[in-house]
Amino acid sequence: ETGVTQSPTHLIKTRGQQVTLRCSSQSGHNTVSWYQQALGQGPQFIFQYYREEENGRGNFPPRFSGLQFPNYSSELNVNALELDDSALYLCASSLDTNSGNTIYFGEGSWLTVV
């Protein structure tokens, strides 16, 4: 139990639709990162938010966007869904952005695009 909660747990969307995934960070953590994990692969970094600002972004197209709120919870939005977007989406929170600080993953949101 990491204290990082994500919703929804599972969802099915149609190609071309939009989806919003939500994440509550562990208490006291001001940094949230999002990862995409396809079946059989390691997590791929999407972006990180620190104190409500985007702190860094991986190699994902602009249709992947996010927000962080004053309470440090976060949303991941994906527009114009494609079949390849089917994956486990993981939210991770950390105390801050320092490389010595652990990132703790939530249970993830399983997205299936049909």
Add this chain to the structure above:
Amino acid sequence: QQPVQSPQAVILREGEDAVINCSSSKALYSVHWYRQKHGEAPVFLMILLKGGEQKGHEKISASFNEKKQQSSLYLTASQLSYSGTYFCGTPINNAGNMLTFGGGTRLMVKP
């Protein structure tokens, strides 16, 4: 660039030892190790920092060779609960914790 893990898969008997390796093509400031069981989220095991500091799991040990840009995870006297996929993650930017992960090492411990 993502780190490279070896081996890709290991099968052990309970009580046997295993070593999982993680190597990077660039200088490392930290290495983060996680274990993921099927259908679950990755669980933090250990962080190794440049300069020798370690934080993490009491029953798992690891090494970090900054010069060789490598880290190894040592699983001794393995238990059934050690089964899962092990990932190492290294910072995309030197000073941060935005991580790029290796492809994983699948470990199966049999009775």
